[in-house]
Amino acid sequence: MSRGSISITGIGKEFGTATVLDQVDLAIDGGSFVTLLGPSGCGKTTLLRLIAGFLEPSRGTIAIDGASMQGVPPRHRPLGMVFQNLALFPHLDVFENVAYGLKVRGAPATDIAGKVSRFLGLVGLAGFERRRIGQLSGGQKQRVALARSLALEPAILLLDEPLSALDLQLRRQLQVELKSIQRQLATTFVFVTHDQEEATMLSDTIVVMNGGHVQQVGTPDAIYRRPASPFVARFVGDINMLEGRITSLDTASVSVSVAERQISVPRSALVGTPSVGKACQLACRPESVRLGEAADDALSLDARISALHRLGPTMKVVLQGPLGPLTALMMADVPHVADLAEGKTVRLSVPSHSLTLFVST
Amino acid sequence: MRRPVRPPSSRQASPPAPDMRGATSAPRSLGWLLLPVLLVLALFLGSVALLFFHAFWGKDGFSLVYFRQILERADYHEVFLRTVSIAAIVAVASAVLAYPIAWLLWRLPRWRNLLLVIVLVPWLVSLVVRTYGWLVILGPKGFLNETLKWAGVIQSPVPLIFNDLGVVIGLTHVLMPFAVIATLSVLLQIDNRLEEASESLGAGGFETWRRVVLPLSLPGVFTGLSITFLTSMGAIVTPILLGGIRQKMAGTQIYQEVVYNFNMSKASTWAICLLLLSGLGLALLRAAEAALVPKADR
Numbered sequence: 001m002s003r004g005s006i007s008i009t010g011i012g013k014e015f016g017t018a019t020v021l022d023q024v025d026l027a028i029d030g031g032s033f034v035t036l037l038g039p040s041g042c043g044k045t046t047l048l049r050l051i052a053g054f055l056e057p058s059r060g061t062i063a064i065d066g067a068s069m070q071g072v073p074p075r076h077r078p079l080g081m082v083f084q085n086l087a088l089f090p091h092l093d094v095f096e097n098v099a100y101g102l103k104v105r106g107a108p109a110t111d112i113a114g115k116v117s118r119f120l121g122l123v124g125l126a127g128f129e130r131r132r133i134g135q136l137s138g139g140q141k142q143r144v145a146l147a148r149s150l151a152l153e154p155a156i157l158l159l160d161e162p163l164s165a166l167d168l169q170l171r172r173q174l175q176v177e178l179k180s181i182q183r184q185l186a187t188t189f190v191f192v193t194h195d196q197e198e199a200t201m202l203s204d205t206i207v208v209m210n211g212g213h214v215q216q217v218g219t220p221d222a223i224y225r226r227p228a229s230p231f232v233a234r235f236v237g238d239i240n241m242l243e244g245r246i247t248s249l250d251t252a253s254v255s256v257s258v259a260e261r262q263i264s265v266p267r268s269a270l271v272g273t274p275s276v277g278k279a280c281q282l283a284c285r286p287e288s289v290r291l292g293e294a295a296d297d298a299l300s301l302d303a304r305i306s307a308l309h310r311l312g313p314t315m316k317v318v319l320q321g322p323l324g325p326l327t328a329l330m331m332a333d334v335p336h337v338a339d340l341a342e343g344k345t346v347r348l349s350v351p352s353h354s355l356t357l358f359v360s361t
Numbered sequence: 362m363r364r365p366v367r368p369p370s371s372r373q374a375s376p377p378a379p380d381m382r383g384a385t386s387a388p389r390s391l392g393w394l395l396l397p398v399l400l401v402l403a404l405f406l407g408s409v410a411l412l413f414f415h416a417f418w419g420k421d422g423f424s425l426v427y428f429r430q431i432l433e434r435a436d437y438h439e440v441f442l443r444t445v446s447i448a449a450i451v452a453v454a455s456a457v458l459a460y461p462i463a464w465l466l467w468r469l470p471r472w473r474n475l476l477l478v479i480v481l482v483p484w485l486v487s488l489v490v491r492t493y494g495w496l497v498i499l500g501p502k503g504f505l506n507e508t509l510k511w512a513g514v515i516q517s518p519v520p521l522i523f524n525d526l527g528v529v530i531g532l533t534h535v536l537m538p539f540a541v542i543a544t545l546s547v548l549l550q551i552d553n554r555l556e557e558a559s560e561s562l563g564a565g566g567f568e569t570w571r572r573v574v575l576p577l578s579l580p581g582v583f584t585g586l587s588i589t590f591l592t593s594m595g596a597i598v599t600p601i602l603l604g605g606i607r608q609k610m611a612g613t614q615i616y617q618e619v620v621y622n623f624n625m626s627k628a629s630t631w632a633i634c635l636l637l638l639s640g641l642g643l644a645l646l647r648a649a650e651a652a653l654v655p656k657a658d659r
Contacts, residue, residue: 052561054557054560069659072509073560073574074557074560074561075560075562075563075564076559080557080562081557081561083554083557083558084399085552085554087552087554087555087557087558088558089555089558089559089573090577091573091577091654099558100562100572101562101564103572104559104562104563104564104572105563132655148558149562152562152563163511211374213539265464287539325469342515357605
């Protein structure tokens with residue numbers, strides 16, 4: 001295993017009487033880009049601060065490369081941190097900010113100069129050495145913060161929503177650069193965000209958190225296509241959810257009644273243990289909903305178009321059918337999209353492999 | 362970084378900024394709210410004008426006799442030198458003593474309000490009473506001398522008051538809370554993530570203080586220095602009560618000219634010289650601050 005692996009076992013954290021993290025187990029591979037994704041208050045930042053050592057866990061252990069971090073102060077942990085507000089030293093210039101850790105460590109001046117110029121080059125800020133922090137743009141500050149935390153060449157870099165204050169275009173650009181820097185250095189990046197697109201774009205592994213628990217750990221693709229719970233399904237993108245009840249079971253499929261219609265769902269779509277009479281939620285992503293095609297899919301019905309929304313290159317179609325509202329998403333330049341109009345009735349279908357059935361617990 | 366309030370003297374001296382009038386969108390009918398400001402300004406400018414009139418215009422018309430006197434008399438030079446020296450020592454002593462107190466208040470948010478009350482409670486007692494308190498402690502038959510004598514450390518009382526030392530002790534006691542508040546107000550503006558950032562980059566507590574907290578708190582230290590220096594320059598009560606009879610400060614000399622000798626011209630001349638010296642001291646402090654604190658912070 002490469003340098004910078006983190007193993008988190010049975011971590012719990014309470015602030016007073018409030019439980020912020022409960023029984024979190026997580027193994028992070030060295031050299032990977034891991035995102036802690038969840039809504040605000042889910043405990044993701046607390047988990048990051050526990051790894052950093054700014055907080056001590058109420059229960060459980062954290063180990064980095066096999067060494068327990070219990071009682072180890074942040075300055076002795078092999079990690080760097082990029083703070084949400086960046087926390088650049090306002091009284092120092094760009095060079096001094098990046099050199100800070102090296103100076104504290106007592107590195108010789110020539111080493112410091114070499115490393116500072118190397119890392120400023122890496123983040124694309126060569127020539128900015130003598131700028132003051134107040135003279136930098138948001139994106140440049142971001143780069144200085146990154147260079148500062150990388151200058152000590154830590155095995156692990158913790159990033160606490162560092163891009164959240166930037167506008168969308170700059171954020172996208174920095175995401176690409178961040179990922180390329182991570183690949184070059186092979187440093188473990190643990191990135192906290194509430195933005196699922198950001199998480200999908202950056203990560204090797206996404207850790208979805210909610211209410212102090214880890215909901216699901218997986219690749220962006222697995223999390224999107226096979227969400228482990230309705231919460232994860234909703235959090236990582238739009239999804240249609242139909243409330244229903246299980247009416248019968250056999251070895252290959254499950255029959256579900258939704259709004260008095262019987263739908264047969266393959267067992268492979270199932271999340272949870274089914275039994276007859278149990279409430280369930282049938283889910284499909286909007287891009288899996290097909291319009292105007294006669295198909296013998298699991299779900300096939302007529303619905304009226306109640307609204308059309310153009311979103312960049314895509315068209316979002318809001319449909320009102322016998323099962324309730326459904327949303328379909330398709331590329332706007334597909335020929336038959338031009339025929340769609342509000343008020344028109346169309347045939348919609350969802351292939352059975354695109355369905356997920358969550359059995360309520 | 363926002364700067365704490367400047368000492369009043371430097372604010373009053375500057376005229377109201379002209380662009381302020383254009384910036385307000387208040388209806389014209391609220392113009393009467395400016396009246397108190399204008400009244401204060403008129404009184405201030407009026408008294409300054411009167412000061413200059415008295416200084417240059419004696420009983421026999423225009424005269425520079427008291428300026429010449431100050432330039433020529435060695436005993437007056439000594440008074441001004443003593444005034445500036447005592448003010449400088451008091452300013453530095455206040456800043457040095459106030460810093461750990463302010464740091465402690467900043468570090469202990471739970472106790473901050475209580476500790477702040479303890480720092481400020483002397484202000485509830487009249488200056489004269491507080492100063493007399495020092496007589497009881499520092500006097501020849503005071504608590505400190507009697508204790509040291511009883512312990513056998515000294516045979517005869519050490520002169521702690523009725524000299525320059527007494528004035529320094531008294532003024533430092535009175536003015537230190539200003540330095541505490543000036544320093545604390547700047548410390549409180551420091552983002553505590555900066556300390557975490559420093560820690561995550563390998564620095565321990567002292568290293569973080571030396572490299573991050575101290576440089577960022579210097580503007581507050583300088584504000585404290587300015588306030589205590591300027592206030593000490595004009596001190597009257599403390600030097601009268603705790604100073605030597607012959608060791609006058611500029612403030613006590615002016616007080617004597619006004620109250621006992623009714624010599625307004627001489628008092629005004631002294632006041633102008635004192636003002637010039639204070640301005641010079643303030644300019645030096647500003648220059649020192651500019652050299653020590655990087656521009657982006659200010």
